[in-house]
Amino acid sequence: MTRRPRPLVYALLAAFVLGSAFPLYWSFIIGSVTRQRASQNPPPLLPGGHFLDNASQVFDRIDFWSALLNSILISGFSALSVVLFSTLAGYSFAKLRFRGSNAAMVFVVMTMAIPPQLALIPLLKEFSNLGLTGTHFAVALPWLVTAFGVFFMRQYLVDAIPDELIDAARVDGCSMIRTFWTVAVPAARPAMAILGLFTFMQVWTDFMWPLLVLQGSDVQTLQTALDQLKIAPGQTLTDMALLQAGTILATVPLLLLFIATGRHLVTGIMQGAVKG
Amino acid sequence: MQNNSTRRWRRTLALGAAATLVGGLASACGSDDGSSSSLGKNDTLTITTFGDFGYADVIKKWNDDPDRPFKIKETRVAEWDTWKQTLTSDLQAGHGLTDVVAIEGDAMPQFLSEGASDQFVDLTDSSLDKRWVEYKYKAGQTADGKQIGYPTDAGPEAFCYRADLFKKAGLPSDRDDVAKIFATWDSYFAAGRDFVKAMPKTAWYDASGSIAQAMLNQVEFPFQTADNKIDVENDGLKNVYKTVTDNAKTLSTRAVQWSDDWTANFTNDGFATLPCPGWMFANVKSSAPKVKGWDIVDAFPGGGGNWGGSFLAVPKTSKHQKEAKQVASWLTDTEQQIGAFEKAGAYPANLAAEEQLTTTGKPDPYFNDAPTAQILANRAKAVPPGVPYKGDKYSDILGLLQTAIQRVDEGKSADSSWKTFTQAVARLS
Amino acid sequence: MTDHHDLPGRGHGGSAVLDRGGPPRRPRDPGPASTPSWRHRLSRWDLKVSPYLYVLPFFGVFAVIGLYPMLYTGYLSFFSWPRFGTAHGDAVGWANYAHVLQDPVFRKALVNTIGIFLLSSVPQIIVATLVAALLDMNLRGRSWWRMSVLLPFVVAPAATALIFGSLFADKSGLVNDVLGGLGLSPVHWHGDRFASWTAIATMVNWRWTGYNALILLAAMQAVPRDLYEAAAMDGASRVRQFVSVTLPSIRTTMMFVIITSTIGGLQIFTEPRLFDTNLQHQGGADYQYQTLAMYVFNTANSAVDPYPRAAAAAWLLFLLIIGFALLNFVLTRALQRRSLA
Known part of the structure; x- marks a missing residue:
């Protein structure tokens, strides 16, 4: 097992990674040529020199910076909220005993099967009624705590915290919430980081819900702002070069975050595994 | 819209309600104090438009004028389809909408129907009777004569064509000479067959759907009878369907309008002609900025037709209905409509604006110096008023028909596609 | 439950330290007489x-954004509600x-969704x-490889649809060019x-394969290495080790991956909607890729009784999932039984 694998293994992996990276590269190519070139046959295979032109058009047409700020605020708030509440609930399910705990856990998992469309229309009406449409909070509310998060934390915490630690804390007279902070949270940290990052990415890339609740308001996220690049006289515009440049601009912040924390994330996933 | 402090207060209230986990629908349903509150200089009246109405500059002008009693703020939404979803749910909820909303022309009949029209302010003002071209003005009224929407733009149709490709194919290419090609649909299709024989790599027109739309705009009762009974088995509609599907293989690019492939065809000589309502000009220019040879003919097969054009309406939820009506009227007034035409190419439904554009309009160098405003004014005169009749399900059935034509473009037989179409239409009742 | 939904690399979950209602263990040294009680x-x-x-x-938020709308949708599905x-x-x-x-489009959407x-x-x-295997x-640059398979996950589904939409354009797309x-x-x-x-499916696979590979990898890392050594000593080849040691050991994680991708797969919406060239968002002119989630959305925008019919369709989709x-x-459980027997 300690033997280094054969070159074939690297070749296969490299092929997979290239396949993963190519669509992003393609997006950059299209985003860096003129609109005319983008729709010509044969398609360009190398980046052109117009990325900055296209990008400056994006900045002209949409309020990129305010959308970026909104995306950061909404995704960040959701990620914090999901991590906090999921860890609390996951801890409770994993380590505390209470009546109905098993049934409740099954229920949590089952809620993952609910298609968002089932709730979409009434939810939109509900939010309209509450006067919440067009607010940051409306985008974040469905993301305050997720079934996936609770399930994920529960699975992690079952083994990550030795029961004796909790007992010891209790014996020392710690209240339940103190026990949670001093015992559960430190142990849960790697999983919290992963859950936080995943949630951040998911909220960042969410499209349909923000589009519907934010339409016609000043508040836009990056994804809904990009949709406004299609605004044109008459019908919608498909300026591929502009749209792809916008896509790249909206993806770069997430990419940077990913590169900055990715190692941590990956080792985090693995850490849990090594112990198990 | 409410001023900031009430808004914040309402939001807090709403958060409270959400936090108690109950509330929901019971709590809500906006306060109905109608048009009572008034706007101060620093308050804002809000409007939502979709696509580009070309209002940015004129609104800026209003806001820069210190004598205006309040400010205007426009929010733009990309697509009518998704905007309609939000518009509908906000209408039902009783708040969340801006003071003025834009409604797409083909969908207007839905909002004029009983139940829906009650949710809008009656904008009737007899002093405006002669302001707009009649067919657009009427299209904003309910059956009992309430004015729900003020017309913004109109879409009188001309034809755009590639003079250079016409020449290559041995067809006349001069603006006046080509008019006879565009005299009737028969002459149009006949010329098309000659064209593709000479130029087999280029299609005659941009999309089957756009020709269908152009022809449909001349059918008096395409989908519904005058009493809104659905009837899709009429000769007018069947003739359009048959003509378009018969010619799909030979004359059409068979690309769907607005798709990537359709856009690409502008630059790679994909087609030679395209039905061109005023708002399409800007699309041609931006899709093919470097292509030389586009021209516009002052003729349209079978007479004339109107494609598109929207309305401004004031939902009853507005707290400033009087001011909203004032703004809707101001935006659709002559000067502003000229501004919108210059900004976004939306050809005004406003008569005085049309007239003024005719006299002041400059020839457009992109279109080989075609007198665009003059052409559109002539085309507007050729539009048969009240045709096509748009019943309450007009846009629903139109969508199904366009889908049926796309099926044939993609290789389904015309008969089976028609059958699927009629089945789907039957499910609309 | 616990048996089948264990997350990556976590063993089977035993739980519960604190006895329900039992006496608190060893009360800490009692203070003044009145306080302890x-x-x-x-x-x-x-x-x-x-x-x-x-x-x-969790349950509070769920009540507002899940349960209430769901029950309301269920209630609505038994009424009429004219448009507007x-x-x-x-x-x-x-x-x-x-x-x-009875709607032929619904049936088509059902087949499309499953397909x-x-x-x-x-x-x-x-x-x-x-990929997880x-x-x-023991790769050189392990973290780097692991990170790079997750790359597509930073791209939003809407952007994915845009990128692949242009790659797969019928006439002007790169894929057809390459085929040509x-x-x-x-x-x-x-x-x-x-x-x-x-x-x-390519869009979905592109975005999620790496993600699932990492989850499976985490489970694989938890397989005790001596199992492999024992198998190797018995003369088992790499492939044989994979089949008889690795796969059985990651069953529970596999189950998690399968169930989450089933749930996600049957709810697919954004990708086909944005891939669509049909202007009415029908999922292709012949409804050839309209999914059930799109059907629900379109129905909510249709001419007759939009909400109630969409509500009914949404409930049917829920039951399907x-x-x-x-x-x-059930299938996995049966397979497991057989492999254990």
């Missing part, structure tokens, strides 16, 4: 109530469900398992039913 009571109360308090936020009406109309019994079930789901989940899980080896260069005839990515499913999840569960 007060403190004692507080502590017992704390012990009893806290677990509920901690899970409350301000309130629902008469009760109509099961008529909305009947309408949906796209199979094309996106089966290859995805197989490839993810293989490769990543499980190889002397093959172009594929009607939007027109042909199977081709459109493939294109949509539950059905598939249960099927997965």
Whole structure:
């Protein structure tokens, strides 16, 4: 097992990674040529020199910076909220005993099967009624705590915290919430980081819900702002070069975050595994 | 819209309600104090438009004028389809909408129907009777004569064509000479067959759907009878369907309008002609900025037709209905409509604006110096008023028909596609 | 539950330290005579109530954004509600469900959804398992490889649809160009039913394979290395080790991956909607890639009784997903039994 694998293994992996990276590269190519070139046959295979032109058009047409700020605020708030509440609930399910705990856990998992469309229309009406449409909070509310998060934390915490630690804390007279902070949270940290990052990415890339609740308001996220690049006289515009440049601009912040924390994330996933 | 402090207060209230986990629908349903509150200089009246109405500059002008009693703020939404979803749910909820909303022309009949029209302010003002071209003005009224929407733009149709490709194919290419090609649909299709024989790599027109739309705009009762009974088995509609599907293989690019492939065809000589309502000009220019040879003919097969054009309406939820009506009227007034035409190419439904554009309009160098405003004014005169009749399900059935034509473009037989179409239409009742 | 939903690399979960309602262990050295009972009571109360308090936020939020809309949708599905009406109309019994079930478009959407789901989940899980196996080896630059397979996850589904939409454009797309260069005839990515499913499944696979590979990798890392050594000593080849040691050891994680991708796959919406060239968002002119989630959305925008009919369709979709999840569960359980026997 300690033997280094054969070159074939690297070749296969490299092929997979290239396949993963190519669509992003393609997006950059299209985003860096003129609109005319983008729709010509044969398609360009190398980046052109117009990325900055296209990008400056994006900045002209949409309020990129305010959308970026909104995306950061909404995704960040959701990620914090999901991590906090999921860890609390996951801890409770994993380590505390209470009546109905098993049934409740099954229920949590089952809620993952609910298609968002089932709730979409009434939810939109509900939010309209509450006067919440067009607010940051409306985008974040469905993301305050997720079934996936609770399930994920529960699975992690079952083994990550030795029961004796909790007992010891209790014996020392710690209240339940103190026990949670001093015992559960430190142990849960790697999983919290992963859950936080995943949630951040998911909220960042969410499209349909923000589009519907934010339409016609000043508040836009990056994804809904990009949709406004299609605004044109008459019908919608498909300026591929502009749209792809916008896509790249909206993806770069997430990419940077990913590169900055990715190692941590990956080792985090693995850490849990090594112990198990 | 409410001023900031009430808004914040309402939001807090709403958060409270959400936090108690109950509330929901019971709590809500906006306060109905109608048009009572008034706007101060620093308050804002809000409007939502979709696509580009070309209002940015004129609104800026209003806001820069210190004598205006309040400010205007426009929010733009990309697509009518998704905007309609939000518009509908906000209408039902009783708040969340801006003071003025834009409604797409083909969908207007839905909002004029009983139940829906009650949710809008009656904008009737007899002093405006002669302001707009009649067919657009009427299209904003309910059956009992309430004015729900003020017309913004109109879409009188001309034809755009590639003079250079016409020449290559041995067809006349001069603006006046080509008019006879565009005299009737028969002459149009006949010329098309000659064209593709000479130029087999280029299609005659941009999309089957756009020709269908152009022809449909001349059918008096395409989908519904005058009493809104659905009837899709009429000769007018069947003739359009048959003509378009018969010619799909030979004359059409068979690309769907607005798709990537359709856009690409502008630059790679994909087609030679395209039905061109005023708002399409800007699309041609931006899709093919470097292509030389586009021209516009002052003729349209079978007479004339109107494609598109929207309305401004004031939902009853507005707290400033009087001011909203004032703004809707101001935006659709002559000067502003000229501004919108210059900004976004939306050809005004406003008569005085049309007239003024005719006299002041400059020839457009992109279109080989075609007198665009003059052409559109002539085309507007050729539009048969009240045709096509748009019943309450007009846009629903139109969508199904366009889908049926796309099926044939993609290789389904015309008969089976028609059958699927009629089945789907039957499910609309 | 615990048996089958364990997350990556976590063993089977035993749980529970604190006995329900039992006496608190060894009360800490009692202070003044009056306080202990007060403190004692507080502590017992704390012990009893806290677990509920901690899970409350989830159920609270769920009540607002999940349960309430869901029940409301269920209620609505038995009424009529004309377009633009301000309130629902008469009760109509099961008529909305009947309408949906008799709709040929619904049936088509059902087949499409299952088709796209199979094309996106089966290859995805197989490839993810293989990639995980490769990543499980003693690679140079391990973290780097692991990170790079997750790259597509930073791209939003809307952007994914945009990128792949242009790659798969029928006439001007790169994929058809490459096919043409190889002397093959172009594929009607939007027109042909199977081709459109493939294109949509490709987007899903692209975005999620790496993610699932990492989850499976985590489980593989937890397999005790001595199992492999024992197998190697018995003369088992690498492939044989993989089949008889690795796969059985990651069953529970596999189950998690399968169930989550089933749920996600059957709810697919954004990718096909944005891939669509049909202006009415019908999922292709012949409804060839309209999914059930799109059907629900379109129905909510249709001419007659939009909400109630969409509500009925949404409930049918929910039942379908539950059905598939249960099927997965039962099948895997049966397989496990057989492999244990």
